[in-house]
Amino acid sequence: MKLKKFRLLILFLILFGLDKIILIPSVRNLLTSENIGNPYIETFNNSSATYLEDIKYKDKKKVWAFGTSRSFIFYQYSTADYNRHSEFISEKQKQGLNDYKFFGFAAPGSNPLIYYTRFNQLMDQKYKPDIVFLEVSAFSFNKNNRYYNITLLEGMPLEFAIQHFNELPSDFAKDYFFSRLFSLSRYKISSKAISANVFGTKDKNAEMLKSFMPSGGMTADPFANIFDTESNRKEFPYAPDSFNDFYLKPSNDTDTYLKTVMIVDVLKNEFYGNFTFNENNLIFLENIINRCKENKIPVVLWIPKVHKNLTDFYVTAPFYPSWKSKIQTLADKTSSTFVDLNEAGKIRCDYFQDAAHLSGRCLPEMNSVLLNILK
Numbered sequence: 001m002k003l004k005k006f007r008l009l010i011l012f013l014i015l016f017g018l019d020k021i022i023l024i025p026s027v028r029n030l031l032t033s034e035n036i037g038n039p040y041i042e043t044f045n046n047s048s049a050t051y052l053e054d055i056k057y058k059d060k061k062k063v064w065a066f067g068t069s070r071s072f073i074f075y076q077y078s079t080a081d082y083n084r085h086s087e088f089i090s091e092k093q094k095q096g097l098n099d100y101k102f103f104g105f106a107a108p109g110s111n112p113l114i115y116y117t118r119f120n121q122l123m124d125q126k127y128k129p130d131i132v133f134l135e136v137s138a139f140s141f142n143k144n145n146r147y148y149n150i151t152l153l154e155g156m157p158l159e160f161a162i163q164h165f166n167e168l169p170s171d172f173a174k175d176y177f178f179s180r181l182f183s184l185s186r187y188k189i190s191s192k193a194i195s196a197n198v199f200g201t202k203d204k205n206a207e208m209l210k211s212f213m214p215s216g217g218m219t220a221d222p223f224a225n226i227f228d229t230e231s232n233r234k235e236f237p238y239a240p241d242s243f244n245d246f247y248l249k250p251s252n253d254t255d256t257y258l259k260t261v262m263i264v265d266v267l268k269n270e271f272y273g274n275f276t277f278n279e280n281n282l283i284f285l286e287n288i289i290n291r292c293k294e295n296k297i298p299v300v301l302w303i304p305k306v307h308k309n310l311t312d313f314y315v316t317a318p319f320y321p322s323w324k325s326k327i328q329t330l331a332d333k334t335s336s337t338f339v340d341l342n343e344a345g346k347i348r349c350d351y352f353q354d355a356a357h358l359s360g361r362c363l364p365e366m367n368s369v370l371l372n373i374l375k
Helices: 002-021 025-031 073-077 080-084 091-097 112-124 148-154 158-163 170-181 191-199 204-210 253-270 279-294 308-316 320-334 360-370
Strands: 061-067 100-106 131-135 299-303 337-340 351-354
Touching: 025 191, 061 112, 073 100, 073 360, 080 091, 080 360, 091 360, 100 112, 112 131, 112 148, 112 158, 112 279, 131 279, 148 170, 158 170, 253 308, 253 351, 279 299, 279 320, 299 320, 320 337, 337 360, 351 360
Parallel strands: 061 100, 061 131, 131 299, 299 337
Antiparallel strands: none
């Protein structure tokens, strides 16, 4: 009888204990799938960015490029040496690019919530760019993509959320602060993860996600310091063998399957499946653009060029025209530049790392187009 009186309390204490135990990394890795490709678990802090003050670049215009893994190329290939060796741009364009220094802020599965956080962190530290590039990829606006819960609940430090509380969409604020009280609302226990960890059964898509980053795009430990890679502090010399890419189609059947067919299949299921538009991400984008306008900073919204296998999917995907129309409407409303690199004739370079990622050798031409440096 005495136990019956306390059974609700006991049940609560068990749930409370499990809710807190899940914060232990080893337990979380065993019971949930959130660790797969997650760069944000309790790590996305307001890190210093003193490299933005480097005297070497005091006479150059600073471009801050925010994006997903498709923007990794800004980390490694936005250097004068790579521009000089580009076969896709004119001497005039090469000279024009010499006036700019690019700083990359990109991570896998990133979305405008992440851009909003890091952009404001930097601006609050009194740094200021001359131009801002904001990558817009349809998958990062899908509430049902692989990384949605990760970025929703991990991509904004608590102190930042409190500081910028009045700017946050109300439904986001409710979910965010609730998750800080109850860990199990952001770390979902997964039978697939338990099966994989205990019995060694593999999830094809999960295995693919582990190698989702373009080869050579970042360091071996890419999430040690979010948005603070060595390439933001040091320009790497041109290395013709660094691209690890292919022209139009991989050279063998295995690579063709892995880099074009399989990756598109993974994207359809893990990132575009059951597409539900996230209106809050438009709000985060607009907040960034408005702060840029207040500081007279031009903004370029851009859609990355992808392989034909993926654009063929876009043509048939019912959500894609509506999504792109919303981005165009935002660009018109805020007087921002909007460039879709998949449109015919935008860029000539047809080298890819895989179906979702353009090769770094295309970056000089891409930057020339985004900056509207005429041929």
